[in-house]
Structures are given as C-alpha cells and as structure tokens.
Amino acid sequence: MAGLASLTAxxxxxxxxxxTATPTQAVTECLARIEALDPQVRAFxxxxxxxxRRRAALADARFRAGTPYGPLDGVPMAVKDLLCTRGIRTxxxxxxxxxxxxxxxxxxxxRLFAAGAVLLGKLNMDEFAMGSSTENSGFFTTCNPWxxxxxxxxxxxxxxxxxxADMAPLTLGTDTGGSIRQPAxxxxxxxxxxxxxxxxxxxxxxxxxxxxxxxxxxxxxxxxALMLGTIAGADPMDSTAIDVPxxxxxxxxxxxxxxxxxxxxxxxxxxxxxxxxxQAVRAAIATLEKLGARTEPVSMPHTEYGLAAxxxxxxxxxxxxxxxxxxxxxGLRATGARDxxxxxSKTRAAGFGNEVKRRVMLGTYVLSAGxxxxxxxxxxxxxxxxxxxxxxxxxxxxxxxxxTTPGVAFKMGEKADPLQMYLNDIFTVPVSLAGLPGVSIPxxxxxxxxxxxxxxxxxxxxxxxxxxxxHAYQSVTDWHTRRPALQTGTADxxxx
Amino acid sequence: MAGPGPxxxxxxxxxxxxxxxxxxxxxxxxxxxTELDGILAYIDKLRALDTRDVPPTSHxxxxxxxxxxxxxxxxxxxxxxxxxxxxxxxxxxxxxxxxEE
Numbered sequence: 001m002a003g004l005a006s007l008t009a010x011x012x013x014x015x016x017x018x019x020t021a022t023p024t025q026a027v028t029e030c031l032a033r034i035e036a037l038d039p040q041v042r043a044f045x046x047x048x049x050x051x052x053r054r055r056a057a058l059a060d061a062r063f064r065a066g067t068p069y070g071p072l073d074g075v076p077m078a079v080k081d082l083l084c085t086r087g088i089r090t091x092x093x094x095x096x097x098x099x100x101x102x103x104x105x106x107x108x109x110x111r112l113f114a115a116g117a118v119l120l121g122k123l124n125m126d127e128f129a130m131g132s133s134t135e136n137s138g139f140f141t142t143c144n145p146w147x148x149x150x151x152x153x154x155x156x157x158x159x160x161x162x163x164x165a166d167m168a169p170l171t172l173g174t175d176t177g178g179s180i181r182q183p184a185x186x187x188x189x190x191x192x193x194x195x196x197x198x199x200x201x202x203x204x205x206x207x208x209x210x211x212x213x214x215x216x217x218x219x220x221x222x223x224x225a226l227m228l229g230t231i232a233g234a235d236p237m238d239s240t241a242i243d244v245p246x247x248x249x250x251x252x253x254x255x256x257x258x259x260x261x262x263x264x265x266x267x268x269x270x271x272x273x274x275x276x277x278x279q280a281v282r283a284a285i286a287t288l289e290k291l292g293a294r295t296e297p298v299s300m301p302h303t304e305y306g307l308a309a310x311x312x313x314x315x316x317x318x319x320x321x322x323x324x325x326x327x328x329x330x331g332l333r334a335t336g337a338r339d340x341x342x343x344x345s346k347t348r349a350a351g352f353g354n355e356v357k358r359r360v361m362l363g364t365y366v367l368s369a370g371x372x373x374x375x376x377x378x379x380x381x382x383x384x385x386x387x388x389x390x391x392x393x394x395x396x397x398x399x400x401x402x403x404t405t406p407g408v409a410f411k412m413g414e415k416a417d418p419l420q421m422y423l424n425d426i427f428t429v430p431v432s433l434a435g436l437p438g439v440s441i442p443x444x445x446x447x448x449x450x451x452x453x454x455x456x457x458x459x460x461x462x463x464x465x466x467x468x469x470x471h472a473y474q475s476v477t478d479w480h481t482r483r484p485a486l487q488t489g490t491a492d493x494x495x496x
Numbered sequence: 497m498a499g500p501g502p503x504x505x506x507x508x509x510x511x512x513x514x515x516x517x518x519x520x521x522x523x524x525x526x527x528x529x530t531e532l533d534g535i536l537a538y539i540d541k542l543r544a545l546d547t548r549d550v551p552p553t554s555h556x557x558x559x560x561x562x563x564x565x566x567x568x569x570x571x572x573x574x575x576x577x578x579x580x581x582x583x584x585x586x587x588x589x590x591x592x593x594x595x596e597e
Contacts (some may be wrong), residue, residue, distance in 0.1 A: 199559045210555050233590070239562040240555075297497055302499035306571050308539045330580035340594045345519035357518055361528055362535060364516040365504070378542050380552030385545065387553060388516060435556025460557060 002028045006483070009075045009223045011364055013396055016063050023059035023074025027052050027118050028140065030076040034120065034167050036488035040167050043142050043158040045081045046089050047121040049340060052076070055118045062116065071226050071250075073116030077170040080124040080159050082129055083109055084203040086492040092205045093155075096325050096332045096351025105374065106203025106229040107212050107238065109173060114228045120168055123158030127353045128322065129179055129207045131155050132424040133415070134229050138187050138353040145484040148449055150409040153183030157218070160187035163217045165486055168336070170227050171217045174205050177310050178404075178428025185404035185453020186314045188442045190218045190470065190480065192228060195460045196243035196435035199228075200235035209240075210315035211310075211432050212243065220480050221441070221470035225336040226251035227465060243351060247464050253471040258292030263397035267303035268427050273406035280444030280452040281403045291472050300389040305382050309423060312366050312379035312442035313433070319363030325351065358418060385433045399469055403427055404440040404453030427455060437463045439468045442479035451479075462493040503536045504529055 004012065004026040015021035031049050038044050039378045059074030060434050068074070079085070082337050084102035091097045093104045093302055105113065112119070126136035134142040134157035144150040144156045145165040152161040156173025160183035163171055173180045175193035184191025199214045206212060211360035216227035229250065234243035264285060269278055328348035334350045349390035352360070384486035393400060405424055429436040436457055443454030454473070458466040509529045510534065513520050574587060583590040 009501060025552055100580055103579070195557070238565060242557060256534060305545060308542050311535060312539055312542070327582060328591055330538055331582065333582035337592050340592050341517065343592045344517040347515055349519040354517070356546060357520070357524070358528065360516050360533060361512050362519065362532055365508070365512045365532065368515060375539065377552060378547060380554060381540050381547035381550040384550050385547070385551040417547050420539055433556065465581055
C-alpha cells in the first residue's frame with residue numbers, strides 16, 4: 001500500500017482542501033516510500049528530506065489558514081539533477097559536477113516553489129542527458145520499477161521511475177531528443193515535452209540549446225496539465241522562452257475529442273518494431289476513433305533522416321556547451337597538470353564518462369574545418385525538411401498519433417553499441433528537431449507486463465489539444481492507473 | 497556516398513581530441529576511432545538527400561533578440577560565485593601558469 005504517495009497531485013490537493021490529509025502527511029509518506037524502495041529502484045541522487053519537511057509544514061499552515069497558493073501547494077515532487085537548485089548539490093549525472101552547489105534556482109524550480117510544491121530530491125539521469133537508459137549516469141543505473149533488471153529509459157530515467165514507483169506524483173525532466181517521452185513510455189507514466197520556447201531553460205544545464213526543453217512526468221494528463229501550467233511562460237532570464245499566453249490547461253481537459261483530426265504517420269510503423277507495440281498503438285488509435293476522433297494516414301517522408309541529422313546537431317551543440325567544464329570556476333579539477341591546457345584536458349578526461357566524450361568528439365569533428373558543410377550544414381538543411389513534413393501534416397490534421405519507441409524497456413547492458421542505443425530515439429527525435437510538443441502516455445502492456453508508450457504530437461504551442469486528447473483516452477482506459485508490484489524490504493537483486 | 501575504408505583516421509582522432517581538450521588514453525583513442533567511424537557511416541545517409549534549395553534551420557521556432565530596459569540588477573554575490581571554485585586565491589580563481597618562463 002502506497003497510501004497518500006499513490007495519489008495524483010489533483011487528488012492530494014482535494015484531500016488537503018477537505019482536510020482529510022495534510023502536506024506533511026503526504027510528504028512523510030513519500031519520504032518513507034523513498035527510503036523503503038529507492039535502495040532497489042535507485043532513482044534519487046540526493047534526497048532533501050529536511051528541506052521537504054520544512055516546506056510541507058509551511059504548506060500545512062497555509063491550508064489551516066485557508067490561504068493555499070494553488071493546485072500544487074503542498075504537493076511532493078522531485079526534479080532531474082540537471083536543474084539547478086540553490087544550496088542543493090546538482091550533478092547533471094556527471095563526476096565533473098559531483099560537488100557543485102548552485103547559487104540559484106532554475107526558473108522552473110523557482111516557479112514550483114512559488115506554487116508551494118515540495119521538493120523531495122534530485123533525480124538520476126544519463127550524464128549530461130546523453131543516453132536512453134540512465135546507464136550513462138556517472139553514479140549508478142536506475143532500475144525500471146516494472147522489472148528491476150531493465151532500464152527505466154533515459155535520459156530522465158530517475159524522473160520516470162519515481163512516478164511509476166509511487167515515490168512522488170510529479171517530477172520534472174528534460175527532453176532533447178526524447179529524454180522525457182522515451183522514459184515515460186518505458187516506465188508506464190505520462191511524459192510531456194512542451195514546445196521549444198514554452199518553458200524557460202534558465203538554470204537548466206545545457207546539452208543542445210536549440211533542442212532542450214523541460215517538461216513534466218505525471219500519472220495522468222490532469223497532473224501534467226497542472227505542472228505545465230505552473231512552469232510555462234516567458235522569463236526575462238531566457239530570451240528563447242517565448243512570450244505567448246499560457247492557457248488554463250486543466251480547464252479544457254474535459255472537452256473531448258469529437259471530430260478532432262488525427263494523423264497516423266506511415267513512417268512511424270517500421271518493419272523492425274516490436275509487434276506488441278504496433279498492436280497496442282493500433283488499438284489505441286481505434287479507441288481514439290471511438291471517442292469521436294477521425295483518423296487519416298499522413299506521410300512524413302524524411303522521418304528516417306531525423307536521427308542522422310540529430311546526431312550531428314545535438315553533439316555539435318553539446319561540444320560547444322560542454323566547453324565550460326574546464327576545472328576553473330566549479331566542479332572537478334585534475335591535479336598534476338603541466339600548464340593550463342593540460343589541466344583542461346586532464347580534468348575533462350577524468351570528469352566526463354565515455355558517452356559524453358564520444359559526443360564531444362563527434363560534435364567537435366562535425367564542426368571542424370573541412371567537415372562543417374558536409375555534416376553540420378547538411379544536417380541543418382535536413383532539419384528543415386523534417387520540419388516541413390510536420391508543417392504539411394498539420395495542414396490536414398490537428399494531432400499526430402504514433403508509437404513513442406519501437407520497443408519496450410530493454411535489459412541493462414543489452415545495448416552496448418552506441419548506435420543501437422541511439423536507434424531508440426527514431427520516433428521522438430523528429431519532433432524535437434521540429435520544436436513541437438509531444439506527450440507519451442501509457443497505451444498498453446506487453447504479454448510480459450512491460451509498459452507501451454503512445455505518442456501524441458501537436459502543433460507548436462498547442463499543448464492544450466495534446467493534453468485534452470490524452471485525458472479523453474485516459475477517461476476510457478486504465479493503463480495509466482496500473483502500478484508495478486514493488487515489494488518493500490525485499491533483498492536487493494539489482495546490479496550495482 | 498563515401499567509399500569503403502574508414503572515415504576517420506587515428507590522426508583525425510588525435511586532432512579532434514586536442515581541439516576538444518580531452519586527454520584520451522591510447523586505448524580510448526582506438527575505441528573512439530571505431531565507434532565514431534560507425535556513427536559517421538550512419539550519418540552519411542544525410543548525403544542521399546538533395547538539399548541544394550533548402551535553407552538551414554538553426555532553431556525550430558523563430559528566435560528574435562529580446563531586449564530589456566537598461567537597469568541595474570543585483571548580481572550574485574562574489575562569495576557565492578567563488579564557493580564552488582576548485583582552487584581559490586583570495587577573490588580569484590587560481591589556475592596553472594599560462595606563460596612559459
């Protein structure tokens with residue numbers, strides 16, 4: 001029994017308002033569950049119990065006085081360790097930032113605090129968000145709550161696992177090429193990547209600046225709507241956070257999807273995909289049709305080129321963004337260097353893991369003299385072609401529906417070849433290149449009991465329609481209410 | 497399309513590692529060469545597309561410069577900015593010597 005820890009944020013809010021539970025009770029139960037289960041799941045890099053109890057007590061007082069801040073007041077949550085938290089260690093999953101304590105909060109964290117939300121801790125991830133499994137974390141691998149021998153997805157795998165394991169109703173992750181949607185699919189939860197520019201990136205440690213976006217993990221569309229509404233909107237600290245109105249996402253959730261036009265992209269159903277995933281997604285499309293949506297096939301001919309373009313553009317941007325880790329102002333510094341450049345090179349060699357080194361090398365290579373036009377220039381042009389595929393599709397339809405990933409959660413160590421790991425992202429990367437919003441929602445389970453993700457893709461800044469369709473689907477299905485059978489106190493059988 | 501043979505030589509790896517300020521071991525360099533070669537072979541599929549009349553996309557959403565009023569804002573306190581320094585000397589970040597004697 002997970003008790004209050006198993007409730008959604010909107011259910012907790014209702015209990016706080018009618019006086020049948022308090023923020024302190026919910027936070028205490030979440031912390032107890034983290035203590036009992038996280039030795040198996042290993043989702044947290046840092047647990048901030050003392051700070052959480054302090055914030056919960058403040059929320060208790062606001063409810064007692066009848067003056068709560070809003071729907072997230074007193075709601076326990078946790079954030080990916082890529083988001084800066086003032087006074088709380090922030091590692092980005094990297095040894096190079098092991099001791100880094102930021103002097104400020106990321107805008108999204110500040111907005112959650114201002115809404116009264118209670119931070120439980122910082123979540124594991126692939127180092128610098130480069131990966132699809134958390135196996136690239138500089139510290140340890142998070143386990144999938146549905147099968148502890150499998151990965152939870154990545155890079156925001158800690159954030160998806162915590163929601164799946166009922167350790168918190170809400171978390172924040174980041175998505176550059178699929179790092180919210182893919183772990184949401186693998187962990188059986190809702191994961192929303194907002195439109196590029198919808199959410200401020202101030203205080204988010206940069207990976208690929210033209211692609212990175214912060215978004216929520218939740219157990220249902222309503223909670224995702226609450227979280228997005230809290231973090232979205234322009235910010236004087238991020239010029240790419242675009243000043244467009246943030247609608248009340250929850251207000252339109254229940255409007256249904258009658259006559260909504262859904263496009264089914266033929267290129268997202270490939271020969272190599274898991275037949276159980278295809279079956280589940282086809283069944284989900286039929287369910288959406290029963291709810292009144294009209295589906296039609298669409299063609300997105302450049303889909304197969306998206307991944308190749310992404311693996312030029314993202315590493316190129318990363319190689320530039322990660323130049324700041326030089327052992328001077330913060331983080332690790334290697335000793336015994338001959339001179340300044342030797343210190344940089346030794347520090348970066350000691351502090352970065354294999355995948356980060358690989359991407360920094362790849363990015364540096366594609367930007368280097370003689371290769372720039374052939375790789376980086378060509379990839380940017382292909383990015384335009386991928387975008388145009390979406391533009392054409394959205395002339396005819398309101399939403400696209402597709403699988404989130406070609407397969408389900410894989411076993412730890414199963415994808416040792418970097419390219420095999422990258423191929424996980426084929427259905428999420430094109431959406432990122434086009435800057436569009438996408439959500440993965442639970443869309444079924446395999447015979448073996450592993451979650452399957454259904455991906456909905458919307459027009460730029462139209463998260464409201466995504467959430468409305470997700471909510472309609474969840475009103476007639478129960479995949480999102482299923483929980484993994486985790487035993488507290490069982491012997492640890494996970495690899496270390 | 498690229499012809500047979502490796503796309504990236506040991507010399508390329510050496511050069512790129514120097515540009516990227518990564519002090520790689522000999523074993524890392526060799527593994528990096530093989531892995532990058534495999535990834536670049538996959539990326540080569542981009543060359544199959546005719547992009548002569550296609551403009552590049554650097555940002556998916558049109559990004560314009562955003563200006564604010566030229567007002568004084570408080571900066572983060574110097575002490576907090578220095579608190580994470582791996583090697584500090586008074587109010588300075590100390591680094592190994594840059595200029596040969």
